[in-house]
Amino acid sequence: MKRKATAVWNGTVKEGQGHLTTQSTVLNQTQYSFNSRFADGIGTNPEELLAAAHAGCFTMKLSLDLTEAGFTPEKLQTESIISLDNGKIVKSELTLEATVPNISDDQFQEIAKGAKENCPVSGAFSFEITLTASLAQ
Structure with a gap:
């Protein structure tokens, strides 16, 4: 592709x-x-597009991994914040809020961590990637 x-x-x-x-x-x-x-001009920028790509890829990978583990996510919402420091992209901070019935927090955290590490966009990045994942009960 x-x-x-x-x-x-x-x-x-x-x-x-x-x-x-x-x-x-x-x-x-x-x-x-x-x-x-x-600044605050009208339009997009490369960092915003990277954030959208990372949030979208991670969320799809997590959906796949949860489904393969036997869980059906009701809602997965991910925000990615890309940090630019001294002209260099240094971090993507993923924040996930999820509703997944019948899963323990330990199972959820393990699957989410795997998705973070293995989504194709994460693999393309050489900078720090963090994940804060919360599971709605």
């Missing part, structure tokens, strides 16, 4: 602007700029 996205940039880094388009066109000439990356 291969997926693609295209970035177009016009101008200098601070005054210029760009847009991103994904193969699926979910992002279709979506604006990004210096301000959307480093």
